[in-house]
Every structure is written in structure tokens, then in C-alpha cells.
Amino acid sequence: MTGGTRPGGTAATPQIEGALVEIQQYLAVLRKRWLSALLTALLILLAAALVTLLQTPRxxxxxxxxxxxxxxxxxxxxxxxxxxxxxxxxxxxxxxxxxxxxxxxxxxxxxxxxxxxxxxxxxxxxxxxxxxxxxxxxxxxxxxxxxxxxxxxxxxxxxxxxxxxxxxxxxxxxxxxxTADAPSAPASPSVPRNIALGLLLGIMAGFAVAVAQELSDNRVRTTEDVEKSVAMPVIGSVQAVRDSEQAPLVMSDRPHSVEAEAYRELRTNLRFTGLNAASNSILVTSSLANEGKSSSAINLAHVLAQAGNCVLLIEADLRRPSLSRYLGLEATVGLTTVLIGEADLSEVTQPLETPGLEVLTAGPIPPNPSEMLGSIAMQRTLDTAMAAYDYVVIDSPPLLSVTDTAVLSRIVGGTLIVARSGLVRKPQLRAALEKLTTIDSDVLGVLLNRVPRRAHDVYTQRYQYAIDSESSVAMAARAETLALLREATSPRQELQPADTSSSRESSSLGDRRAETSEPLAKTLSRETESTGSRG
Known part of the structure; x- marks a missing residue:
């Protein structure tokens, strides 16, 4: 008897699990489209109430x-x-x-x-x-x-x-x-019955509208949307930042936030995409404007530098440059200055506070961006940067707007496509990917950006751990500071060699920044003199 019951129970289990999964999917649709469902239900209920009020009593x-x-x-x-x-x-x-x-x-x-x-x-x-x-x-x-x-x-x-x-x-x-007596109340319309029917129809119509919107929505919102529409792996998913102006500075201002943890996961995943010392350049682009490619490039460069790498962030968006505005850097010299031969790469790179991270801004906007990015000078500049740095991160224009990115994608190690959740549509993402695959460019994957918090349910435990760890790190830092103070006031001098080494390391970093700032100052001076002579 037991042996006969077990197969039946085993066969029923997948069906029950499938039904539960389907119910969860419908509930997820309602959570996502709750506003449309609610408005539809209220509209149907209001219509039922109006029809009831407009009916002549019988x-x-x-x-x-x-x-x-x-x-x-x-x-x-x-x-x-x-x-x-x-x-x-x-x-x-x-x-x-x-x-x-x-x-x-x-x-x-x-x-x-x-x-x-x-x-x-x-x-x-x-x-x-x-x-x-x-x-x-x-x-x-x-x-x-x-x-x-x-x-x-x-x-x-x-x-x-x-x-x-x-x-x-x-x-x-x-x-x-x-005998028939005059009734005291009308037999129709029945207000309770009509309201109950209106509520029932409203709930059904709201659910139908939510499902119809979900089926007809072709915007990319989740990881599943990306993988189903373009068959491309999502190697990173960044949660939406409440203050969009702070998005480029997540890694530097909030290194222990959930968004920063997402960029660390992106760094880990990039190690398995085929990047190596001979092909260490990453082109960051998007299908459309305002998808967060520039902020993603900045944070990616930060997280690579925080791992102990020497990183150069290049602003190759020569049409709408934004890195200098985000990072507060000099914008009068940069990539275009190097490409026209007025300065060397080492003379115009600008260091940031993150050790090992330097930035090459766009410089003056040229009249022919595509030609400059596809020139031999750009190839030589990129080769020089790849030889001098562990990683080179390049911020480029959107793929569907201009051809600049397609030109650059042929000379870099790989391309990372940023897709903003709820903005880019699936056909647009497919068109952008086809634009790269047509010219045999190496696509590393997709970074899903500004994902609403409700879509991060899968990562709730990991993100909560990251938030909790922030307080732990802060406590550990305070404990370490107190320990250093106690050691500094102690009569023993056992830590003097370590202090000398730390001082020497800080001095070396300061000398390096000074060496970088001095050529930049000279270049700026030459630019000013050149502008004055042309005037």
C-alpha cells in the first residue's frame, strides 16, 4: 500500500509546485501593476455606483x-x-x-x-x-x-x-x-447588490488589466527580461539610488552601501568574462541616453582600483561629456588634446582620491568625434594606456545614437552594455546588441541599472548583509583607531618601522600625484597660451 501511494504523491508534487509558482507569478504581476489594477477596480466600482444612482426606482x-x-x-x-x-x-x-x-x-x-x-x-x-x-x-x-x-x-x-x-x-x-400594499422601498435598483457586483467586476477587470499590461510591456525591467530578449547574461544588477546625482559617487561616498556591493559583484563577474593582461580595456556603453553608463563607468573604475589595481578612466563620449562635471575635474584638456598631438597621455591624466585611479577627461569637443575615435592616434593612445595600467575603463556614447561606440568596440577588450530598468525597450536592446555582433565585437554582458527596490527581492538577504556589515566595518574601524592611539601613547616603539613604511608609502603617493599634476599644469598653461595667441 505504501509503495503504491508514494509514486502518486511524487507525481502530484511537481503539479502542486507548478501551480504555486504560477500563483506567485500572478501575485508578482499584481505587486508590480497594483496602481493600474486599483484604478481599474475603482473605476468599475464608480461606474456601478453611478448607474445605480441614475436608474429610476421601481x-x-x-x-x-x-x-x-x-x-x-x-x-x-x-x-x-x-x-x-x-x-x-x-x-x-x-x-x-x-x-x-x-x-x-x-x-x-x-x-x-x-x-x-x-x-x-x-x-x-x-x-x-x-x-x-x-x-x-x-x-x-x-x-x-x-x-x-x-x-x-x-x-x-x-x-x-x-x-x-x-x-x-x-x-x-x-x-x-x-391585498397589495404600497411598498416603502424600491425593489430596484438594489444598492448593496449593485455595489457588490461592481466590486467583483472591478477586481476581475483590475487583474485582467494588470496581466494585459504585463504581457504588452516590452520594457526591460528584470534580469529575466534581458536574458529572454537578447540571450545575453546579466553580469550585474544595481539597485536604484534615491538621489540620482549621487549615483556616480556610490563607490567613493558610500562604499558599504547595497549599490556598492552590486558593483563589487560586477567586478567579480568580469573576471570570468575573458579579460586578461593583454586585453584589459572595458568599453561601457548603453542603447539610449540617460541609462547611467557614465555613472556605471565611474563606479566600475573605482571598484577596480579599490581592489589594488592601477586604473585609467577615459571619457570617450566626445559629444556629451559628463565625467568632469561629476568628478569636479579640469575639462579644458583631455583625450582630444592627446589625439591631436598637443600633449602626451601622462601629461593630462588627473588622479582621484582613490589610490591607483586616474581620469582622462574628454577635453575640448571636436567637430568630428567619430573620425577622431576611429583614428590611428586613438588606437595608439589606447595601446599606451593598456600597457601602463592594469585596467582601462572607457565611457562611450549610446549605441543607437551615433556610430562612435561601434568604432571603439573593435579595439577594446570587451564591451559592457548598461540597460536601465524601465527605460530601454527590448527591441532597442536587441538592436544595440546586433550592432555590436554584426562587427564581431566582444560583448562581456549586460549591467542592469537602477532596478527598483521591489525587483531586488532575490537579493534581499545579500543586500541586508551588506547593510549590516557597514555598521560592523565602522565599529571595526573605530576599534582599530583606538588601538593605534593606545600604541602611539605607549612607551614601546615596536611599530616605528611600520610607521616609517606607511609614511614612505604616503610620500610616494604624494610624489606620484605631484608628478601627475605638474605635467597637467604645464599642459593647461600651453593651452592657455595657444588660445591667447589664436585670439
């Missing part, structure tokens, strides 16, 4: 008649009379709405209706297993409904009495059991 009044036969008192005759009444009662019900009965009613009450029109307001019914005929009249006024019901019953009694009269007298008698 009142119902009912007169009840008992059908009996006039026979002798023998049992056989009584039974025969009951059978005869049961057979005749349906005929009387139909007779109640005939012109023979209703014409006298119209004349008596002076109604402005025909017998056919009046018949539409009269309903006759026979309760089961009874000899009672109910005449129910519907009207716009309660008194008129009661008058018509009582007058119809009286007219029916007269007609039946006339039709059933024989030489021996009347054999069928209709007795009024209860």
Missing part, C-alpha cells in the same frame, strides 16, 4: 389569490375539485395578463398604456405545491403599483367568474388572500 406590489372549487362535501368530489383547480391555475395565471383582464384595469385607473404595455409590468407566479396565484406589478410609484395589482386581481376574479358560470352556477372561486 416599486413592486403583490396581490395573492386562492383558487378553490365549489363542490359537494364528499371526499371524492373534494379531491376532484383540488385536481381541477391545480389544472386550471396555470390558465388563470396566463389569463391575468390578457386584454380581457387588463382593459378594465386601464379604464378604471385611467392609465395611459395599452394592455400589451401594461402586461410587461405584470408578473404572475404560482408557489410550488399551492393553489395560490401571485400577481406582482412593477411601477415607478408605490401607490400605483398597489392599485394596479389590486385592480388586476379584481378584474381576474370577475372574468373567471364569468367564464366558469354554468347552468348549475359557478364552480371555481378566486379568493383574495392578501
Amino acid at each position: 416599486y413592486e406590489a403583490t396581490n395573492r389569490l386562492f383558487i378553490q372549487t365549489l363542490t359537494e362535501s364528499s371526499i371524492a368530489e373534494l379531491n376532484g375539485g383540488v385536481d381541477f383547480a391545480s389544472q386550471q391555475i396555470t390558465t388563470y395565471a396566463d389569463l391575468a395578463t390578457s386584454p380581457m383582464v387588463l382593459d378594465p384595469v386601464i379604464e378604471e385607473l385611467a392609465l395611459d398604456k395599452t394592455s400589451r404595455e401594461l402586461a410587461e409590468d405584470i408578473n404572475t407566479s404560482i408557489p410550488p405545491d399551492t393553489l395560490i396565484l401571485e400577481i406582482t406589478v412593477t411601477s415607478t410609484t408605490p401607490d400605483l403599483a398597489a392599485d394596479i395589482a389590486n385592480s388586476t386581481a379584481a378584474s381576474l376574479r370577475a372574468v373567471v367568474a364569468e367564464l366558469s358560470t354554468t347552468t348549475s352556477g359557478s364552480t371555481v372561486k378566486l379568493t383574495v388572500v392578501s
